[in-house]
Amino acid sequence: MTTVTQPTAIATEPAPASTVQVYRVYIKAGAQAIWDAITRPEWTNRYGYTGFAEYDLRPGGAYRVRANEEFKAAAAAGGFPCPDIVVDGEVVEVDPPRRLVTTWRLLMDPGMAAEGFTRVTYDIKELDGFCSLTVTHDLAGAPRLALLVSGAFEDMGGGGGGGHAWVLSDLKSLLETGTTLAGAG
Amino acid sequence: MSDDDLVFKALADPTRRHLLDRLFVRDGRTLTELESELTMTRFGVMKHLRVLEEAGLVVTRKSGREKLHFLNPVPIRLLHDRWIDKYTERHVSALVDLKKELEETS
Numbered sequence: 001m002t003t004v005t006q007p008t009a010i011a012t013e014p015a016p017a018s019t020v021q022v023y024r025v026y027i028k029a030g031a032q033a034i035w036d037a038i039t040r041p042e043w044t045n046r047y048g049y050t051g052f053a054e055y056d057l058r059p060g061g062a063y064r065v066r067a068n069e070e071f072k073a074a075a076a077a078g079g080f081p082c083p084d085i086v087v088d089g090e091v092v093e094v095d096p097p098r099r100l101v102t103t104w105r106l107l108m109d110p111g112m113a114a115e116g117f118t119r120v121t122y123d124i125k126e127l128d129g130f131c132s133l134t135v136t137h138d139l140a141g142a143p144r145l146a147l148l149v150s151g152a153f154e155d156m157g158g159g160g161g162g163g164h165a166w167v168l169s170d171l172k173s174l175l176e177t178g179t180t181l182a183g184a185g
Numbered sequence: 186m187s188d189d190d191l192v193f194k195a196l197a198d199p200t201r202r203h204l205l206d207r208l209f210v211r212d213g214r215t216l217t218e219l220e221s222e223l224t225m226t227r228f229g230v231m232k233h234l235r236v237l238e239e240a241g242l243v244v245t246r247k248s249g250r251e252k253l254h255f256l257n258p259v260p261i262r263l264l265h266d267r268w269i270d271k272y273t274e275r276h277v278s279a280l281v282d283l284k285k286e287l288e289e290t291s
Contacts, residue, residue, distance in 0.1 A: 018213025022244045022255035025263075026188065134244065151258070165262040172263070181266055 019140040021150060025168040028130045029175040035097030037171060038122055041066075047174045048167035051086055055102075061091040063102045075108070082108045089117060098124050104137070106145055115142035133171075135164055188241070189267075192260045195240035200225070201233050205242060208256035215251050 027034060037043040041052035044065070051065040065087035067075070075082040086108050093101035103117040121136040139146040147153065151163035162169075174180050195201055204219060220230040234254065237243040244257045 018211065018253070018255075020213055020246070020255070022212075022246060022257060023259050024241060024244050024257050025259045026241065136246070151262075162262075165258045168259050169262045169266050173266070 019138060019142075019146065021137045021139060021146065021164065023135045023137075023164045023168055025133050025172050026127075026130055027133060027172045027175050031097040031124045031126050031131050033175060034124050034131055034133055034171075035100075037175060038100065039096075047170040047180050049086075053087075055091060055100075057091060057094045057096070057100075059091060059093060063087075063089040063091055063104075080108070089120075092119070106148070109144075112142070112145045112148065115145055118142045118145060133168065135168065137164065188260065189264065191240040192242065192264060195236050195242055198233070198236075201237055204230075204233060204237065205256055208243070208254060212255050213246075213248075213253040215253060219254065 037047070039053065039055050039057065041054060044053040045051060045068055050071055051067050053065050054063070056062045064085050066084055067082055067086045071086075072082055072084075086106070088105055088107060089103040091100075091102050093099060100122045102120055104120040105115075105117045106112045118140070119138040121134075121138075123132075123134040123136070125132045125134075137149055139149070149163045151165055154162055154166075170181050196205075200223065203223070207219060207222060208214060216227070216230065216234070219234070220227050223230055234243060238245065241260045242257055244255045246253050246255060
């Protein structure tokens with residue numbers, strides 16, 4: 001049996017905590033289908049936090065997510081009315097259907113909005129009959145947003161807390177079965 | 186082995202769970218950092234990390250000359266969504282999901 005020792009003091013300086021979060025999911029779908037599910041509003045409104053993503057798919061192009069009416073009503077009922085545009089950013093790199101890099105700022109909460117822009121990278125790799133989708137979120141300077149997207153607020157209810165892992169699980173469910181985890185489609 | 190089998194197998198070992206716990210506390214670590222907390226050879230730690238990578242629980246990323254290890258919580262999320270919810274939330278939609286899953290896997 002392996003013994004696990006308590007962490008001991010190391011002479012070297014401890015490395016700073018990484019501000020990068022990496023999420024990977026394997027999906028039985030083509031790269032183009034996954035690309036569409038990430039970049040087209042009719043798809044982005046069907047899974048995860050929903051909302052209509054609008055990308056101007058060229059470097060420097062605008063990126064924003066418009067909340068749908070249901071989401072806005074739920075937010076208002078929960079006591080945190082949300083703006084029409086819930087996420088904004090700028091396209092940094094586009095290579096359809098393989099790679100998309102954007103800056104990313106959440107506008108729903110003033111505190112998180114004030115943390116400024118972070119950076120999200122989507123990498124889609126075609127494998128043998130399925131694809132891997134890797135989401136890399138560099139959250140330098142955005143500790144509050146980092147907590148949110150890591151799923152730390154899962155227990156707060158309202159379906160808002162699952163973060164990237166929940167979104168990717170939902171996306172996989174939608175693309176593979178045509179139905180999201182909530183049973184909507 | 187199915188994806189679920191790989192994840193369950195990877196989690197069925199205290200050293201591997203310890204490695205995941207270390208990454209949960211602080212993500213993006215090098216092999217050297219991870220092995221410094223274990224009474225185990227470098228080769229042993231590498232072997233465990235490989236099992237975790239094959240199960241998708243650890244994703245590596247190059248940063249300069251270093252290879253950094255990140256905890257990928259998605260496979261655990263998938264287990265949660267597919268297995269745990271199924272037995273804990275006994276509402277109609279769960280039954281619908283179950284039916285669908287059975288139909289698709291049969």
